[in-house]
Amino acid sequence: ARRAATATQLLAAPLHPHLARVDAAATATDPVARAVLEVLASEGIQRDAADLGPLPPADLGPPAARIAAMAGSISHISRAARVRSRRARLYPGWWRGDFGSFVALRGDEPVAVIRERRGYRLIGADGRREAVDASLAASLAPEVHVFYRPFPDTPLDGWGLLRFALACDMGSLAIILLAAGASALLALLTPVISGAIFDLIVPTGDYEGLRTVTLVLAGAAVGTLGFSIAQALSQLRLQGRLDAVVQAAVWDRLLNLPPAFFRRYEVGDLAARAAGINTLSAQMTGVMMSSLFGGVFAIVSFAMMLCYQWQLALAGLGFVVVTLAGSAAFAVAERRFARMQLELGGALAARVFQYMSGIAKLRTAGAEPFAFWDWSRRFSHAVVLTARTARITYGQSLFSSAMMLAFQGVAFLMFAFYVAQVSIGSFIAFNAAFGQFFSGLSSFAGAFVAWYGLTPLFERTKPILEARQEMDGSKVDPGEVTGRIVMDAVSFAYPQASRPVVDSVSLSLEPGEFVAIVGASGAGKSTLLRLLLGFEQPSRGTVSYDGRDLATLDPAILRRQLGVVLQNGQLLPGSVFDNIVANGPYAPADAWQAAEQAGLADDIRAMPMGLQTMVSEGAGTLSGGQKQRLLIARALIRKPRILFLDEATSALDNLAQAHVSDALSRLRTTRLVIAHRLSTVMAADRIIVMDAGRIVQEGRYDALMATDGPFAALARRQIM
Structure with missing residues (x-):
């Protein structure tokens, strides 16, 4: 136990600035550097040996010294590559879950352990890859180093934040998109089969055909359920990865900002702004998914509507345009209140933090009644703004539902007018396709409203995302200072x-x-x-x-x-x-x-x-x-x-x-x-x-x- 504690302490030891350095060319072949670069690449952090500069000697004699040298190298690499690293401890059965990628020790050899979709792979100093199982996992030291991807050094806009967030798990994103496309194609079967039932099967009493289409619909329902489960699980994984990656990047950005930046904001307000970045990235991802799903369903369904009855399809498109215009008007009104709500929420958080941190002073001065009055006044304003925003959201939903009902009425009138040209089955199929089309467009419109409503949240987080960092690649290592x-x-x-x-x-x-x-x-x-x-x-x-x-x-x-x-x-x-x-x-x-x-x-x-x-x-x-x-x-x-x-x-x-x-x-x-x-x-x-x-x-x-x-x-x- 004493030996393990000593190894842990040495593993944690940072590289002191005056530790001896070696030629930078040795970095490319250094086993620690190679392992770290493998892990960084798996996390989407593009660095090469030239970015790391010269490293301390990797072998200083006995095993304990080599462990300390590896820890020093990782500390140096993290600073040179401008990434955050931390020590973590492996839990039992970690290789069966998702611990992320990390650098570990197998004996005295630094190795990269990479998380892949089908499990973990270990990359040794010689480049050989091995699948991680229970026996291989048992050979690793329990203390490991994990790394976190930082935001780019350049200022981030909304699209940059979205790209950064989605890059954390492109595999899950691909599964989500494929599942959405497959679900949209399967959704075509519903109007087609509905029309066939009323035009072909019911008039002829074809019970065998009815059994066939019932089986087809059941198969489509099972397939849609399977795709929905795959989509939901991938979204859950993507959201979890997104939260971890973005939150770590936010903390890294905050810790890299110059102290003068923090003088401009109250602590509670700044904490609310920082938390807003994670909320912003999550909502942007959700909005993008909703708009993609809604758009795919709408396009596929509208194409089918045109095939059945182009006059009704164009009429439906007109109703949708009016619906989108109304949604845009609701979005403008909602954004105004959302901006006020966020500003007031930040001020309220700052005031609550001040009162909680100074509770002893409040009680000494007997100022509890004033603190409650001040909080309740601000909180009541926040409640009023929340209610107004909710009314606008409900109004937009009611407006969309009213437009849906209005078109249904117009569609029935037009069917009565074109009754000689349109069969009952075609009309039912058209109506089913329009339901899917309107649902997809409503989802798209809701995503548009939500996207437009994210503007105030981005404005709140903008100072953090665009602030100039204190530490960047232009700063040089001062070495060991003498005190002058x-x-x-x-x-x-x-x-x-x-x-x-x-x-x-x-x-x-x-x-x-x-x-x-x-x-x-x-x-x-x-x-x-x-x-x-x-x-x-x-x-x-x-x-x-x-x-x-x-x-x-x-x-x-x-x-x-x-x-x-x-x-x-x-x-x-x-x-x-x-x-x-x-x-x-x-x-x-x-x-x-x-x-x-x-x-x-x-x-x-x-x-x-x-x-x-x-x-x-x-x-x-x-x-x-x-x-x-x-x-x-x-x-x-x-x-x-x-x-x-x-x-x-x-x-x-x-x-x-x-x-x-x-x-x-x-x-x-x-x-x-x-x-x-x-x-x-x-x-x-x-x-x-x-x-x-x-x-x-x-x-x-x-x-x-x-x-x-x-x-x-x-x-x-x-x-x-």
């Missing part, structure tokens, strides 16, 4: 701001240097840190790490080398251990070491379950100081080259503050600390004073205190 940071004449202003928040700031940090930034609230300190992290883009000037512009570097790889505690950092629901390691490949010993450095180890030992003590959402069970030390431990567990702390020790007492400061001073890391407390900044190599977005003073603590300047004024307020 330079800001050169950097200015930044938020939209609609009257003045810059950061104004022509130039500063530099050398490797291992401890720099403190102080200033009054609103001086631009936290914004300066956001610029250093790449959360905001300077309007003027540049930020560089080791002489390279931050705008050209891959921000994800860079941030993995940073330890960051923001001013309003939040803990995650989960255990203390989960919050320290943040899903990283760390052992409990690593978590304890980070907790010791943050001065939190004694507190954890006093907790009921130690590292496994649960932290609730909002961390209400921890004190302010414990929260901050837990965030510091999370930042330190990475052993970062650069450490950014924004008011990270403001809630600590003097003893805890001294412990953390002493632990940080022993680290060989570049530190930039934003703080107000004198005890936090006294030991800094340099103290930078900011005011109104500018650097107004700089120097060591003693020199600044000896000068009657802004820093001395700030210090006097604390001393007094």
Whole structure:
């Protein structure tokens, strides 16, 4: 069990940016790369070896090291190929179901396991394919890597989203279309046989012929049932695959968006917009299917109507045109209310999220009546809009039914007029064909109304689908940073701001240097840190790490080398251990070491379950100081080259503050600390004073205190 746990931990280990690299030409023959490329191709992700760049060595000695090297290669490949991967664990009998395609280990050999329509195939390093059965499945390590197809880097429109969604399972789509076509052809038998019964069999009393056509109709019904079952099962499979693929792509897109994007939307509203993408793709797929099925049935049935009585067919077509025009009018009215309904729904979701996340503040202020009044007012508006939309939908349905009845009346009148030219059997056959024709056209019209009504939903999701991603193929790997940071004449202003928040700031940090930034609230300190992290883009000037512009570097790889505690950092629901390691490949010993450095180890030992003590959402069970030390431990567990702390020790007492400061001073890391407390900044190599977005003073603590300047004024307020 200990060996299995060690292998699992090594399998999870990510590739560190400074791991040794090999020649890029070796990538094409690397067994891990070949296995990953096979899986990506099976998922419709087109990549080749040139996209992956050079990989770390695949064989570093003993088996455990080879496992770690494979995990490192997969981590590197995922970043280079710009796809998401995750570790998963195989369940018993997985090969009999649909686990998706994945990369696994068979012994020490990385293999691709591909899901095909008839079962799983294993592709070895030598390219040999084997069908997966129970014995072969038992030879695979239970920990595997699965991959997810991302949205294209380019902005997506509605058609692009539909193409992306349908590409996840073209086999099921083909079965659906074939089943629909076969059902439409079988549907032709009903009017043909109905006409034959009344024109040929009933007048002659041909009971043998009646038995024959009854058997034919029964066979057609069984065939139609079979095709309907195949169609329904394929639609169910397609919908399941679509939900999984699109939802994963939405999350990937959200995680790749720049932090500035999220400032424009409230959390609840953005969550509703993101969920709308999955709804949009599912509804677009359903609408497309309905329109195709309805169109096929309508065309086939109309052709038969023309064969029986072209005058009645043209009259029926006129009624259908009027029906479609009426449906279009209903669609326009429905879209207006749907847009209002979606906007109000997003605002309502945002407000509910705010109230739920701030329930303690509501109760402290005694504002529960106001919260209920505000929610009920918005919710009542949403109910009114929902009712209006439903009335329009029912009105469209009633209008279509009325047009159907009207044509039936006209058809009977025309039959009475053309009674000498049209037999009873032909009229009955025509009437049956028209019923199918009108049903198909009604389905098509409903699909048109639904498609037109999706416009407001697409408008809601458009900002996410068209936003420029933070990470794209143009960004380069920064490698291992040394800790040298330079800001050169950097200015930044938020939209609609009257003045810059950061104004022509130039500063530099050398490797291992401890720099403190102080200033009054609103001086631009936290914004300066956001610029250093790449959360905001300077309007003027540049930020560089080791002489390279931050705008050209891959921000994800860079941030993995940073330890960051923001001013309003939040803990995650989960255990203390989960919050320290943040899903990283760390052992409990690593978590304890980070907790010791943050001065939190004694507190954890006093907790009921130690590292496994649960932290609730909002961390209400921890004190302010414990929260901050837990965030510091999370930042330190990475052993970062650069450490950014924004008011990270403001809630600590003097003893805890001294412990953390002493632990940080022993680290060989570049530190930039934003703080107000004198005890936090006294030991800094340099103290930078900011005011109104500018650097107004700089120097060591003693020199600044000896000068009657802004820093001395700030210090006097604390001393007094």
